Amino acid sequence: MKQQGRYKVSLTPPGQDSAASRTIDSDPQGAFCFQAKPGDYSVHVSLPEAEVKAGLALQPQALEVSLVDQPLTDLLFTQFMASVSGKVYCLASCDDLSVTLQPVSRQGERRTVSLPGNSDILSFSFDDVLPGKYKVSITHEEWCWKHKSIEVEVLDSDVVGVEFRQIGYILRCSLSHAITLEFFQDGSKPENVGVYNLSKGVNRFCLSKPGVYKVTPRSCHQFEQDFYTYDTSAPAILTLTAVRHHMTGLITTDKILDVTVTIKSSIESEPALVLGPLRSLEEQRQEQQLQEIQLRRQERERRAAEEDGGARDDSPPIQEKADDLTGPFHYEFSYWARAGEKITVTPSSKELLFYPPEVEATITGESCPGRLVDIAGRAGLFLEGKVSPELQGVEISITERGTAAPLITVATNEMGAYSVGPLHSDRQYDISASKEGFVLSPVEGTLGDFKAFALAGVTFKIKSEDGIPLSGVLLSLSGGQFRSNLVTQDTGLLTFNNLSPGQYYFKPMMKEFRFEPASQMITVEEGQSLNIDITGIKTAYSCYGAVQSLSGDAERDVAVEAVGQGECSLYSEDTVTDEEGRFRLRGLLPGCKYLIQLRAEGNDHIERALPQHRAIEVGSNDIEGVNIIAFRQINQFDLSGNVHTSPEHLATLSSYVLMLYSTLSRSQYDFTLPQVTFTSNGYHKHVTLTFNPTRKVPDQDVAQGSYIALPLTLLLLLAAYNHEKVIPLLLQMVNRIQGVRSMAQVSGDNAALDEAKRQAKRQKARRT
Template sequence: FFPKVQTIEVKAEQTGAIIFSQLKATISGRVQCIQKSDCIGLKVILKPVGDSSEKNDAIINISSADNSYQISDIYPGIYDIMLSSNKLCWKADKQTVNVNNINVEIPTFIQTGYSVVFISSHETQVTSKMAGQSAEEIIKINKGRLTYCLEKSGSYSFQLNSCHSYESDTVTYNTDSPINEIFLNAQKHTTTFIIEAEMEHGNVTAILNIDGVKSQTPFLPFNKNGYEIKLLLSPSETAVIIPQSDILYFTPPILSINGNTDCENLGSKFKAVLGVVFQGKIIPPLPGVLVTVETENFDTLMAETDDNGVYKFPPLDKSKSYKIVAKKDSYVLIGPNNEGDFLAHKLAEIVIEVFDKADRTPLQGTLLSLSGGDSYRSNLQTNEFGQIIFRSLSPGEYFLRPMMKEYSFEPNSKIITVNEGETVTVELIGKRVAYSAYGHVTSLNKEPEENIVMVAVGVGNCSHFSEESTSEFTGQFRIRGLQPYCSYDIAVKNNFNGKYAIERSAPKVIHVPKITKDIHGLQLVIFRPITHLDLLVKVYAKNPEHYKSLRLKVVCESSSSAIVYTGRVDTASVTITTDFNHGVLVQIPPLPFDGKTYSVHLESNLNNKLEPEPELFVANSSFKYVELDFIVKSNVTEQDIKQTSVWTLVLIFSIMFAVYNIDKVSHFLKDMLGGYVAEIVNSTSKKTTANDYAVDNDDIDQIVQSINAVKRKPKPKKTVI
């Protein structure tokens, strides 16, 4: 109200009226923006403080002409005056005022800059720089949300500096952007550890394998504790680290590290000490020499010399002893000396090349026997190029003899003289003097058969010739050495024992008339002897519920009744009902094909059964089929009450009913049959009453028991199989 206080002086009996009028004030103020356009769209919000039951919030637009505002008809009280949500920075974004006058002036809202909000997943540091200016400002951002004020409008760049890795290390932002939030989500984090070393020993690097991507670090920096390694890893990545140095030995030699959700310092993970380094060269320079270092625990390291004959091993543990050797075919290597060098002396070698005389094609598989020198002897076969090399030969004379079925060679033997370090090349020519028969052996189902011995026996004048061959895993066979112009019978060699036993083949014999070239396309099918018997049993039960109680048992009668199989009749795989019941087929595991007598028994766990006769058979065929029927007959005749006993019970209960209801019965008979019968009934009733006759329940029970005293003897049930 206004005024809040009135002072009244009473001088007469009557004074003027005392009037308090309700106060409604007017609030006004201004907003000062850096740029006039920044104030466009701003609103002033008036919010009462404390008890506001009679006061409402007010929202007023700011005048675009002079950035002023005015709110009228405001009741007295304390109010908060603030600006609507915006992306600007203010010296004070809220004013508190006590409305107690008609006109209240609010202090001016003064803009100080432009706000930007950083939302970061981890602690980081940002260097802020405005476009076109050199001045920089450091912003420290904690995990979470941070609002920062930029003094001027324009474009800014933020450089991220931390132990984390982001999608981009630089973020650009313009104060005119409709969204002033910048999200900083760290993707990788720095894992730091050191390779412990007492002092710096030259350059150290590390080979990295991060989820299959290999790389190598630059030279690692050395601090007072050792060489430092820093890796940027995401939580899902795994890094494998292998330190590298020319003189240092590392323990462990390799290490695996998993990424974390934040930066971490693992401390010392490797230890480096001076190691022993094996290096040297071959004199004269010789590439491809295999150099082997063997430890006292028989662990081996191998390296090959380069084009200059130089080799080098990584540093090894100095505390162990080692043995180093070098080897290369056709060379004797002596050493190493103190510098790790080996002296190489070339040995002699003989290169043999074998060709077919007909078309100069290489003859693969030719057996070459070389002997001589200092008790030297070697037998080798030519490769697919028809070539073989006898290496590391001492100077001297050697005797060479080629051998291959179906071929004769020119020359059939040769003396070869070899000098020190010399390579001798010898060419041999083979002439075809016999032929081969090619074919395929399978079973009846077309499966290839291996290790089947095939025999080709000469016929007529060539009956003294005979050749054999064994089929491969593909079923293919090749019989070599068939003489020209001879006829042969080709068959499977009989074998009645073991894994590869054969009963017969089809055809039994393949006749090949006079041979003048290789024979192809021979086809034979073999039959294995029967080794087992398959037994199939059909079980039928009239009641489907009886299948659950049935068991099959197979007994070898020739071996002291030894049980070879027992099992339930399984109906789980078939649906059997009363209307659909054709029986159950049971496949018995294979029985040996031994000619012995076996029996099949069908058993049941029902109490009232007769054991069926077993089915006998002899295991002298590949298959047997047996049918067994299970039919249950009742062995107890149900005890029925005699018909006479039933009528007797009816009569007894009728008499009892009449006695207990004598009055009702007498009236009924009187009405129905007349007075004569009624007098008889009344007379009977009086007599019964006079004698005080009472029916005893025990007497009735005794009468009923005597009626049912006669019982028939039970007869056993019969089971028909």
């Protein structure tokens, strides 16, 4: 034994209880001795409980001895030490492993054995193991074991057959979202190795075979890679971070029609995505049924062809039919979105209207977005019609009743027909038609049909007697609801298009001319184009001239008149000069004399003209070169003056004082006259003067009136009695008072100027 001590040894006869036992203590070396009669005995050693717990055990537990006629000296109790052994089974080469033995119920040394080698089966053994409970563990963190640790108990014999079996290879993966992982290994049977449902965070699970795996995530999340590879010989943590998330949408319609979806992203780098035309789930299900029916029919035909000489099956063929398509119809679509991305989904169709017309959705990315878009599509209203006779290019305007602006505008095709839609069926619409050169009227009893009438046109060619086109002729054309007044240009042509069939009246007008025909009623047929010539005959003439200033500048907006003389005194004409000072006086009669002059009215800015008037006599031609010089009213005032000072002070005189002056009486108002000092530098100076006078409150002195009343009465009586002497005296006093008042005003003005000068002196002039 490792340690020696005194132990109690018992000698018990067979069949006797412990009361008949004899007990002695061994010496420190473990020796003991009994004196006993011949017979059979049982020798047993009692160990202290503390040492038993520490793993001390003796073997054998008891010695059965037979004492006959000589001493027994070879009795031996030895400490019991066991061995623990077993094997490690690996899927491939075990490489370097280690097995650990550790006591369970008591403190003891942890023992580890290394198992070198490249075999798939390795053996291990622990010797000199004290009795007790132990945990045997295999240490390889990257492998999966059937039992990673096994508990064994050492009693009175060796422990054998401890087995560690590797069942796979640990894969650790860190996931941003809960997903399903699919593992595939080339050459494995079956090829699809396994599918694991994993949660968000770090996951650990076993791969049953060594080698390289293709790891494919299956979920509503899209990751940085479509698939990943993992090699069991180079284990490492596999990190999968989702970059997109799968959202779906559903469009429910009452008819099977073309449906297209446009998805626009808030991320500028993401282009707009157009999906469709989509196929409804009902159509896909019917197509699948038809394929299954076709396959079953082909299978029956194949079996019938394989029968050779058998009885023919004369029964009628089985009629299989796919389900009929009945509404509502469902169109599904999907989109892979980034976390935080905002999308706008807009459906479109040639015959459907959608409610709502577009949907916005934001993908958070925390979990599966699922179905974020739900849109209903309903068949819209179509407005159709035609124009007769067939007319292409007629503009058809559809206006929602109660609104002003057209909702939609289309043109008729080569057959004169049109179709507009889809429109909201719960609203009312007005339809109008128009085309240049035609009148379009609704056909009674129809909605959207129109009858077209070709419009007529009239062209007037107006020229003088010598064939020169006349410009400036006003031509009036009217008829029915039509009214128009146009002026000819240099070509002398006027064209009136889009005229409805009917009668029209025309009349040309221009000063100095009479026209042939002077007026006329004409009849216009449908689609007809008329050409009418009109000749203008000169009956009066014009005077041309200009009004200028003395320096030759043009005087615009000056009123000029021609005043008839003698027998023509009843005639006069007037006009106004243009921007270049030119004028034209029209309608001057032949054989008349006129004075050309500036009008007295309307020329307030003109002081006089040179010459005052020009005399002309009108013959058979226009008169030109009648020029007049106009002198404007002088509308400015210049102020100049001198500053008298010594030359040495001139450099200091660079500031000015501007002072406000008021005629308010200082006996009735209190006020301060503001003044501003400024320097004449730069191009402009703006100053502000504030003047706020306040009225004085008069003194209420009643007694003064009473004292003055009596003397004033006496003076009036005296004046009335001596009026011959008093009146001249009063006139002289009035003249003197007026002189004093004038002197006081001048002196007040001088006082104000003196006050301004004193204030200017008090202010330190700043030189700028």
